[in-house]
Amino acid sequence: MTNFSIIAAVDQKLGLGKDGRLAWHLPEDLKYFHRITRTTEDPVLENAVIMGHRTWESLPPKARPLAGRINCVISTSSELDLPDGVLQFDSLDEALTALATSDRVEQVFVIGGATLYAEAILHPDLERIYLTRIEADYECDVFFPEKIPEDFEIVSATETMESDGLEYSMVVLEREVDHSKDQFFEFGHEDNGADAEN
Numbered sequence: 001m002t003n004f005s006i007i008a009a010v011d012q013k014l015g016l017g018k019d020g021r022l023a024w025h026l027p028e029d030l031k032y033f034h035r036i037t038r039t040t041e042d043p044v045l046e047n048a049v050i051m052g053h054r055t056w057e058s059l060p061p062k063a064r065p066l067a068g069r070i071n072c073v074i075s076t077s078s079e080l081d082l083p084d085g086v087l088q089f090d091s092l093d094e095a096l097t098a099l100a101t102s103d104r105v106e107q108v109f110v111i112g113g114a115t116l117y118a119e120a121i122l123h124p125d126l127e128r129i130y131l132t133r134i135e136a137d138y139e140c141d142v143f144f145p146e147k148i149p150e151d152f153e154i155v156s157a158t159e160t161m162e163s164d165g166l167e168y169s170m171v172v173l174e175r176e177v178d179h180s181k182d183q184f185f186e187f188g189h190e191d192n193g194a195d196a197e198n
């Protein structure tokens with residue numbers, strides 16, 4: 001398998017979306033998502049994005065597949081009609097194993113939704129989490145996992161920014177090598193540094 005990152009945007013209750021869609025419009029986050037998931041050090045290589053079936057369906061037809069990235073859709077359905085070049089896998093592990101053997105892939109990102117994040121957050125090969133935190137409550141119906149393994153630490157955090165009245169910040173967490181993997185911190189707990197800004 002291969003090490004991978006999660007990238008997600010959450011509201012103040014860790015909400016991810018509502019009625020099968022994102023609940024907000026934040027162009028700055030879309031640009032950030034594009035930059036993080038598309039940029040490679042080696043111009044010959046591409047990054048891969050792994051998403052659940054419902055997240056694939058939620059993308060506007062014009063926007064999918066996500067350009068310049070290897071699109072992978074996780075689904076147990078045998079009837080998916082995916083465009084040429086879009087890969088389908090039965091499970092996250094199957095996708096990670098296949099991508100690990102490819103010499104075309106630089107980085108791998110799990111891009112949602114809630115079902116896939118719930119599995120990915122507990123995966124031993126998860127090494128980095130990119131979280132955009134939006135300071136509003138959108139009464140979402142799907143949520144990012146509340147518990148992040150405790151051996152993740154915040155390595156960077158932007159100051160709070162504002163766009164069209166919406167406050168948001170970007171946080172990056174990475175797995176520390178030496179910590180025990182069987183403890184968890186609650187997201188948003190005061191002592192864990194999750195709200196740190198610099």
Ligand SMILES: NC(=O)c1ccc[n+]([C@@H]2O[C@H](COP(=O)([O-])OP(=O)(O)OC[C@H]3O[C@@H](n4cnc5c(N)ncnc54)[C@H](OP(=O)(O)O)[C@@H]3O)[C@@H](O)[C@H]2O)c1
Pocket residue numbers: 007008009010015016017018019020021022051052053054055056058074075076077090091092111112113114115116117119142
């Ligand atoms: N805020 C964000 O950053 C963000 C990012 C992405 C998505 N979203 C939002 O999240 C919502 C969609 O999330 P969701 O949880 O409903 O759906 P999802 O995770 O995108 O897709 C769920 C489907 O994917 C397949 N799947 C997912 N995990 C699997 C696994 N481990 N093994 C096998 N199959 C798996 C299954 O498809 P089959 O039933 O076909 O087997 C499952 O029904 C939408 O509202 C979307 O807008 C938000």
